Amino acid sequence: MPSMDVTGHISGLGEDAPHHAAASGASSERRSKTGAVSIRDVARAAGVSYQTVSRVINDQAGVKPATRDSVRDWIDRLGFRPNQAARALARGHTRAVTVLTSNTTLYGYAATLQGIEEAARASGFSVGIRVLDSPEPADVKATVEREVDPAVGSVIVIAFDVAGVHALRSMPPGVALAAAVEASEATRRHPYPCVWVDDRTAAAEATKYLLGLGHQTVHYVAIPYLTQVSDRAAGWRTALREAGVRVPRAVRGGWTPQSGYEAGRKLAADERVTAVLCGNDDLALGVLRAMREAGRDVPSDVSVVGFDDAPQSEFYAPALTTVRLDFVGLGRDCFRLLHAQEEPSHATARLIVRASAGPARRR
Amino acid sequence: MPSMDVTGHISGLGEDAPHHAAASGASSERRSKTGAVSIRDVARAAGVSYQTVSRVINDQAGVKPATRDSVRDWIDRLGFRPNQAARALARGHTRAVTVLTSNTTLYGYAATLQGIEEAARASGFSVGIRVLDSPEPADVKATVEREVDPAVGSVIVIAFDVAGVHALRSMPPGVALAAAVEASEATRRHPYPCVWVDDRTAAAEATKYLLGLGHQTVHYVAIPYLTQVSDRAAGWRTALREAGVRVPRAVRGGWTPQSGYEAGRKLAADERVTAVLCGNDDLALGVLRAMREAGRDVPSDVSVVGFDDAPQSEFYAPALTTVRLDFVGLGRDCFRLLHAQEEPSHATARLIVRASAGPARRR
DNA sequence: CTGAAAGCGCTTACAG
DNA sequence: CTGAAAGCGCTTACAG
Numbered sequence: 045m046p047s048m049d050v051t052g053h054i055s056g057l058g059e060d061a062p063h064h065a066a067a068s069g070a071s072s073e074r075r076s077k078t079g080a081v082s083i084r085d086v087a088r089a090a091g092v093s094y095q096t097v098s099r100v101i102n103d104q105a106g107v108k109p110a111t112r113d114s115v116r117d118w119i120d121r122l123g124f125r126p127n128q129a130a131r132a133l134a135r136g137h138t139r140a141v142t143v144l145t146s147n148t149t150l151y152g153y154a155a156t157l158q159g160i161e162e163a164a165r166a167s168g169f170s171v172g173i174r175v176l177d178s179p180e181p182a183d184v185k186a187t188v189e190r191e192v193d194p195a196v197g198s199v200i201v202i203a204f205d206v207a208g209v210h211a212l213r214s215m216p217p218g219v220a221l222a223a224a225v226e227a228s229e230a231t232r233r234h235p236y237p238c239v240w241v242d243d244r245t246a247a248a249e250a251t252k253y254l255l256g257l258g259h260q261t262v263h264y265v266a267i268p269y270l271t272q273v274s275d276r277a278a279g280w281r282t283a284l285r286e287a288g289v290r291v292p293r294a295v296r297g298g299w300t301p302q303s304g305y306e307a308g309r310k311l312a313a314d315e316r317v318t319a320v321l322c323g324n325d326d327l328a329l330g331v332l333r334a335m336r337e338a339g340r341d342v343p344s345d346v347s348v349v350g351f352d353d354a355p356q357s358e359f360y361a362p363a364l365t366t367v368r369l370d371f372v373g374l375g376r377d378c379f380r381l382l383h384a385q386e387e388p389s390h391a392t393a394r395l396i397v398r399a400s401a402g403p404a405r406r407r
Numbered sequence: 408m409p410s411m412d413v414t415g416h417i418s419g420l421g422e423d424a425p426h427h428a429a430a431s432g433a434s435s436e437r438r439s440k441t442g443a444v445s446i447r448d449v450a451r452a453a454g455v456s457y458q459t460v461s462r463v464i465n466d467q468a469g470v471k472p473a474t475r476d477s478v479r480d481w482i483d484r485l486g487f488r489p490n491q492a493a494r495a496l497a498r499g500h501t502r503a504v505t506v507l508t509s510n511t512t513l514y515g516y517a518a519t520l521q522g523i524e525e526a527a528r529a530s531g532f533s534v535g536i537r538v539l540d541s542p543e544p545a546d547v548k549a550t551v552e553r554e555v556d557p558a559v560g561s562v563i564v565i566a567f568d569v570a571g572v573h574a575l576r577s578m579p580p581g582v583a584l585a586a587a588v589e590a591s592e593a594t595r596r597h598p599y600p601c602v603w604v605d606d607r608t609a610a611a612e613a614t615k616y617l618l619g620l621g622h623q624t625v626h627y628v629a630i631p632y633l634t635q636v637s638d639r640a641a642g643w644r645t646a647l648r649e650a651g652v653r654v655p656r657a658v659r660g661g662w663t664p665q666s667g668y669e670a671g672r673k674l675a676a677d678e679r680v681t682a683v684l685c686g687n688d689d690l691a692l693g694v695l696r697a698m699r700e701a702g703r704d705v706p707s708d709v710s711v712v713g714f715d716d717a718p719q720s721e722f723y724a725p726a727l728t729t730v731r732l733d734f735v736g737l738g739r740d741c742f743r744l745l746h747a748q749e750e751p752s753h754a755t756a757r758l759i760v761r762a763s764a765g766p767a768r769r770r
Numbered sequence: 771c772t773g774a775a776a777g778c779g780c781t782t783a784c785a786g
Numbered sequence: 787c788t789g790a791a792a793g794c795g796c797t798t799a800c801a802g
Contacts, residue, residue, distance in 0.1 A: 080581075080795090082794095082795060082796085083795065083796065084795080092772075092773090093772065093773045093774080094773090094795090094796085095772070095773060095774085095797085095798095096771090096772060096773080098796070098797065098798095099771095099772090101796095102797085106771060106772085107771070107772085108771060108772090111771080111772085123579060123580075125552075125555075125556050125579070126556075126795085126796075127496070127556065127794085127795050127796065128556050128796095129492045129493075129495035129496040129501060129794085129795080129796090130492075130496050130778090130794070130795035130796035130797085131795080131796055131797075132492035132495075132778090132796090133490070133492040133493050133496050133777095133778045133779065133780080133794090133795080133796070133797090134777080134778055134795080134796045134797040134798075135778080135796085135797065135798090136778070136797095138492060142533075148511070148517055148520055148521050148524065149514070149517040149518055149521055149718075151512065154511055154512040154517050155512055157511055157536075158511050158512055158538070161511065161536060161537070161538055162538075162540075165537070165538070165540075170505075170535055170537070170554070171535060171536055171537070172533055172534060172535045172536070173520075173524060173534055173535070173536050174524070174528070174533070174534070175521070175524050175525075175528070177525075177528075189488075191533070192488075193488050193489075193490065193491050216486065216488070217486075218443075300718060301718065301719055301721070301722040302721075302722075305722065326718075326719065329719055329722045330722055332722075332724070333722050333724070336724060355512075355663060355664065355689075356664055356689065356692055356719060358664070358665075359664040359665075359668065359692045359693055359695075359696050360723075360724075361695070361696070361699060361723075361724040443779090445778095445779060445780085446779065446780065447779085455788075455789090456788065456789045456790080457779090457780085457789095458781085458782095458788070458789060458790085459787090459788060459789080461780070461781065461782095462787095462788090464780095465781085469787060469788085470787070470788085471787060471788090474787080474788085489779085489780075490778085490779050490780065491780095492778085492779080492780090493778070493779035493780035493781085493794090494779080494780055494781075495780090495794090496778090496779080496780070496781090496793095496794045496795065496796080497779080497780045497781040497782075497793080497794055498780085498781065498782090498794085499781095499794070
């Protein structure tokens with residue numbers, strides 16, 4: 045693979061920008077050691093006590109409008125910004141949530157994070173993020189211990205995989221916690237609230253759809269999971285059994301198109317394979333390529349269905365029939381649930397029929 | 408588009424998990440109002456002053472090993488976790504960085520975030536994230552004002568777009584700031600350090616590559632940008648001019664495959680179009696589909712080159728020739744730069760030649 | 771409507 | 787090697 049190199053650069057200044065210049069005309073040039081403008085500086089300038097300033101910045105009632113305006117004015121002029129650490133300490137908590145996840149680039153994870161952030165922002169919460177780079181229980185536990193502070197904020201874990209589930213297990217007691225998980229995890233006994241998408245039912249529906257197209261059976265390329273079978277695999281298997289149809293071995297895949305491609309090559313070599321359900325769209329993309337290379341046309345020779353409905357899947361060749369999961373909504377609900385807000389709307393899954401699956405060939 | 412609905416659920420318990428049970432055998436059942444174990448609780452249990460506990464948790468030298476062990480032991484038994492807010496307040500700063508970005512799901516952004524998080528974690532920094540949902544200067548400014556606290560932490564802005572650049576412009580003085588930007592932004596005068604990838608050179612190289620394949624000229628589908636031309640567009644145009652070749656109008660696209668598809672339809676209708684460079688891989692994916700639908704084969708009828716090298720692009724049909732940008736490395740460098748760490752390695756861009764571009768037809 | 775006091779849980783000099 | 791004091795910048799009752 046030929047390549048040309050084009051290097052990028054790093055530019056910058058050696059020094060920090062100067063601190064905010066003191067307001068002109070003010071007699072209150074005194075600054076605390078940190079160099080930042082404090083509530084007392086504002087109070088002095090406005091000629092009130094610092095408690096009044098506190099009331100103003102917290103939008104509390106009971107401040108004479110004229111006083112409030114004057115304080116606000118001085119806040120702007122001095123460039124005052126409340127110190128969040130001091131607030132958190134005095135209040136006993138922060139409006140903050142930290143999300144633990146093993147990944148930030150895979151579509152499902154990124155979209156869930158987006159939903160969490162959206163909801164958190166709407167509620168005035170700040171959001172922290174920490175990735176679990178190793179799925180080893182000891183590593184996950186160490187990260188959790190280091191990162192989670194029950195006294196300071198709440199936590200959400202995106203537990204679509206082993207690392208996430210371990211994080212849930214090693215969470216110290218007393219932390220405000222919510223999780224986004226697979227259905228089977230949600231139904232199990234646990235001391236935290238969680239949101240989930242019913243992968244199992246969705247996978248069963250997709251399988252039935254394929255069977256309804258006349259395929260003798262449906263093959264499955266699995267995403268990794270901690271237990272032998274994930275919910276998606278379970279839904280697929282159940283649908284096959286209920287239809288009284290042969291249940292093939294699931295092919296184990298990873299999270300990437302590459303692993304889908306490898307799985308697809310095996311499947312393509314088997315003449316009997318006419319329909320394959322994939323654990324996610326990336327896997328499906330790899331399978332699509334494997335089929336193409338093997339000269340097996342999709343959908344006339346083999347039907348392929350994905351999972352997730354990533355934004356790109358509609359443009360694959362052919363357009364991918366897939367199960368749409370509302371990850372953004374899931375993340376949003378997860379945050380709302382954590383903070384006991386009402387109307388936690390449903391996370392929904394539905395099959396989006398496009399061009400990658402079609403009727404089985406007549407034999 | 409037919410669909411079947413499969414609803415998901417929310418499960419959970421009404422109450423929080425109980426707080427950590429008090430250690431057995433300890434005579435120090437007294438807890439502060441917050442209910443959390445404090446440094447004083449540990450000190451009392453271990454029979455030392457709380458300053459000593461502070462030394463232990465900060466790994467400071469000058470504590471007798473036996474004392475240290477005893478304190479550590481009590482920390483574990485009582486489940487003590489230092490309150491980060493109190494630490495931040497006492498220290499005058501936090502080991503925290505908050506990243507401002509307009510998006511968390513697009514590949515380039517997500518990968519940059521990943522790099523930042525990696526580097527931050529390695530340095531013991533926590534990372535916060537805030538998305539700039541509106542590109543309006545006033546909205547961006549409001550978010551910055553609300554979110555950024557010079558006294559508490561540093562900030563990184565991912566400024567690949569208008570929103571990010573506005574965030575940079577409205578940053579209050581005195582904050583420790585670094586940015587990931589386009590080259591033209593980096594070379595301009597600014598009071599903060601930044602990392603950048605040389606998009607301009609990379610785009611020029613890609614254009615020359617296409618010209619070298621014998622194409623009369625190269626068309627360009629642009630990603631959005633604040634100014635008339637982005638660096639990528641500028642590099643493309645310059646290469647064309649230097650080759651003394653006709654410079655077509657750039658087609659304005661968005662960030663999505665859909666917008667690439669729309670741009671692609673226009674291009675496909677023009678017989679003279681035989682080579683198109685796209686501002687990102689998603690755009691290229693849309694162009695690929697438009698060409699296919701128009702019956703124009705890629706690469707024999709028209710060559711298509713992308714930008715970014717998202718993990719999926721290798722599996723597109725045909726495999727996409729594209730410019731690989733090391734976003735993860737860029738994010739990592741950005742964090743290191745912010746904290747003045749040495750060896751800020753280069754972010755590199757290089758053309759990855761695959762199957763979507765080929766020789767021009769002989770006329 | 772506004773102010774004086776106490777305290778949130780740590781760290782940072784300063785003593786000993 | 788260890789302890790007593792002061793203080794980080796706020797908020798939260800409590801007075802007036």
